[in-house]
């Protein structure tokens with residue numbers, strides 16, 4: 116893992132060599148900046164009004180992306196990492212505008228930086244999950260991997276962990292919009308599947324789709340997602356059903372004429388929209404084979420998952436829980 120990293124900032128080491136290859140490719144195209152105000156993210160300016168922040172994961176699971184999108188009056192962080200470093204300050208510095216935040220779903224690697232805001236935007240089911248947590252649950256969830264547990268990757272100084280601050284999640288319904296000023300809006304597209312509140316954000320003006328964990332670039336294969344099924348206490352298990360997810364992915368891929376690029380939560384980013392078109396086919400293949408009788412199985416951090424492919428697409432899932 117260490118070799119080849121000689122000119123890579125120590126605090127931004129990616130979690131594996133495949134991701135490093137993705138990042139080196141992106142760095143070759145866009146360059147990568149690291150700013151003093153928040154040295155814990157690698158900044159790739161993808162477009163005039165769009166930056167992708169590479170956020171190393173605090174544990175072994177998966178490094179991810181937070182996106183800064185600038186509108187006429189304000190900017191928005193779509194997902195906001197782990198709450199390490201002054202991400203909000205970085206966004207304000209880069210855009211010179213007020214910065215709000217919206218999160219794709221209620222997993223800690225995507226909303227941890229929300230402690231820098233009083234209010235965040237997300238799908239209504241995500242808001243319900245976040246708002247129903249006690250302060251203790253939320254704080255221990257966010258700091259779970261920051262306290263010397265097995266698998267922690269300590270790359271930060273303790274004083275740079277943003278203090279816990281309770282924020283309120285404002286829930287939006289499917290197809291509601293967030294305004295960045297003028298006619299620049301983000302449309303919420305609920306997908307579920309991987310988390311009850313998981314949504315994409317569609318920027319029709321710029322023809323960008325932000326997909327979170329609903330469609331992302333796999334390490335070595337193409338685009339896909341991980342479906343692990345409902346956790347205990349999930350209020351809307353029906354939206355974690357593979358049929359619901361398939362229907363919503365089909366709606367999104369049917370709208371491919373409205374976006375040229377999508378930007379995902381993990382792995383490679385800045386992908387051509389057409390790359391995700393095989394995803395509904397792999398989902399149907401899983402269902403047609405009575406949930407993947409011919410799928411390969413593998414061990415992901417102690418969980419046995421199955422994976423099915425079709426063309427460029429893949430879906431990993433827990434065969435026990437995805438019914």
Ligand SMILES: [Zn+2]
Nearest residue numbers: 222309310328
């Ligand atoms: Zn997730």
Ligand SMILES: [Zn+2]
Nearest residue numbers: 222224328380
């Ligand atoms: Zn994720």
